[in-house]
Amino acid sequence: MQVSAILTVNQLIQREQYLLNQSYQNLRASINRLMDSGAASSEQLTRLESELDAELSWATANRVELALVDYYDDVKLVTEWQRRLAEVDNLPTQIAGFYKEQRQEADLAVIRSLMSRLVFDLQWVIESKRVVRFNENRMRRNIVATFLCAFLLFFSPSISRVLFSLEFENLRFYYTFTAATAGILGAGFSQLTSIQSRMQAATVDQVRAISQLGYILARAVVGAGAGLIMFYLVQSGLLSGAFFPEFIHTPEELLQYKESINLLSENSYAVSQAVESTYAIGTLAQPAQGLSLLIVWCLLAGFSEKMIPGILTSKAKQATDSTDS
Structure with missing residues (x-):
C-alpha cells in the first residue's frame, strides 16, 4: 500500500512536470513566431523569452503567457480570443456569462483588454484547482x-x-x-x-x-x-x-x-x-x-x-x- 502510494505521488509529479515543460515549449514557439513576423520588438520578446530560462514554475509560465497578449498582431489576437472563449465554461457562472456577452465585440483594443483579463481569469481557475x-x-x-x-x-x-x-x-x-x-x-x-x-x-x-x-x-x-x-x-x-x-x-x-x-x-x-x-x-x-x-x-x-x-x-x-x- 505504501509503495503504491509513493508510485502515485511520483506519477503525479512527473505528469505535472510534463505539462509544465509542454507549456514552456508552447510559449517559446509563440515568441519565435512573433519574432519571425516582426509584429513586435525583437528586443522585448528576447527579454520575455529569457524569463523562461530561469527555474521552471507555473508562476513564470503564467506571467509570460499574460505578457504575450500585448504583442499579438491583429490576426493572432482574434484567433486567440475566439479560442479562449471556448474555455469560459470553466469559469464561475457570472464571469463566464460576462465573457459570452462580449463574443460580438469588434474593437481590437477592447478585445486585447478583454483577452488579457480572460487569460488571467483562466489562469486563476487553474491555480485554484491546483x-x-x-x-x-x-x-x-x-x-x-x-x-x-x-x-x-x-x-x-x-x-x-x-x-x-x-x-x-x-x-x-x-x-x-x-x-x-x-x-x-x-x-x-x-x-x-x-x-x-x-x-x-x-x-x-x-x-x-x-x-x-x-x-x-x-x-x-x-x-x-x-x-x-x-x-x-x-x-x-x-x-x-x-x-x-x-x-x-x-x-x-x-x-x-x-x-x-x-x-x-x-x-x-x-x-x-x-x-x-x-x-x-x-x-x-x-x-x-x-x-x-x-x-x-x-x-x-x-x-x-x-x-x-x-x-x-x-x-x-x-x-x-x-x-x-
Missing part, C-alpha cells in the same frame, strides 16, 4: 493520521489486556474513555467520507483552513465531547429504550444482577474480560451487549454534528415546557 488538489491531499493525510491515532486509543484497553494482562478496575473511567474515543472515531470517519463534498463547496481560503491539522483536531475534540455527552445522557436515563444500554442505578438492581452473574459462573459460562463480570451502581446492566450499544451511540454522536445539539435542544424544550406547566 491549490485545492494540494490541500485535499494534505487534508486526507491529516484525517487518516488522526483517525489511526484514535483507532489505537480506542483499542488500547484491549491491547493492554492482551499484551500486559492489565484490566480496568475503574469502570467509570473505562466507560468515559471508551465513549470519548468512540466519538473521535465517529468524527474521523465523518471527515473521511465527506472530504470530496466539502472541497467542492468551499472557496480556496476555506479549503486552506479546513485542511489544517488544527481544524481537524478541533473536529476530533468535538467528536470526543459528543461521545461523552451521549454517555451521560444514556447513563442518566434521559435517553432510554430497547436500543439504548441499561445502567444499574439502585442497590436492588445491583443485587439482582450479581445473582445472575453468580449463576453464570456456577454453570461455567465464560466471560471475555473482567469488565463483563464486574457489577456496581453506575455500571452497565448487561456489560457485553450494553458496551456495544454504548459504543455505537457514541460513534453516531461523533459522526453527526447535529445529533447532540438536537437532543440537547429537545431536552431543554421539554424541561422548559414541564416547568411552565
Whole structure:
C-alpha cells in the first residue's frame, strides 16, 4: 500500500512536470513566431523569452503567457480570443456569462483588454484547482493520521489486556474513555467520507483552513465531547429504550444482577474480560451487549454534528415546557 502510494505521488509529479515543460515549449514557439513576423520588438520578446530560462514554475509560465497578449498582431489576437472563449465554461457562472456577452465585440483594443483579463481569469481557475488538489491531499493525510491515532486509543484497553494482562478496575473511567474515543472515531470517519463534498463547496481560503491539522483536531475534540455527552445522557436515563444500554442505578438492581452473574459462573459460562463480570451502581446492566450499544451511540454522536445539539435542544424544550406547566 505504501509503495503504491509513493508510485502515485511520483506519477503525479512527473505528469505535472510534463505539462509544465509542454507549456514552456508552447510559449517559446509563440515568441519565435512573433519574432519571425516582426509584429513586435525583437528586443522585448528576447527579454520575455529569457524569463523562461530561469527555474521552471507555473508562476513564470503564467506571467509570460499574460505578457504575450500585448504583442499579438491583429490576426493572432482574434484567433486567440475566439479560442479562449471556448474555455469560459470553466469559469464561475457570472464571469463566464460576462465573457459570452462580449463574443460580438469588434474593437481590437477592447478585445486585447478583454483577452488579457480572460487569460488571467483562466489562469486563476487553474491555480485554484491546483491549490485545492494540494490541500485535499494534505487534508486526507491529516484525517487518516488522526483517525489511526484514535483507532489505537480506542483499542488500547484491549491491547493492554492482551499484551500486559492489565484490566480496568475503574469502570467509570473505562466507560468515559471508551465513549470519548468512540466519538473521535465517529468524527474521523465523518471527515473521511465527506472530504470530496466539502472541497467542492468551499472557496480556496476555506479549503486552506479546513485542511489544517488544527481544524481537524478541533473536529476530533468535538467528536470526543459528543461521545461523552451521549454517555451521560444514556447513563442518566434521559435517553432510554430497547436500543439504548441499561445502567444499574439502585442497590436492588445491583443485587439482582450479581445473582445472575453468580449463576453464570456456577454453570461455567465464560466471560471475555473482567469488565463483563464486574457489577456496581453506575455500571452497565448487561456489560457485553450494553458496551456495544454504548459504543455505537457514541460513534453516531461523533459522526453527526447535529445529533447532540438536537437532543440537547429537545431536552431543554421539554424541561422548559414541564416547568411552565
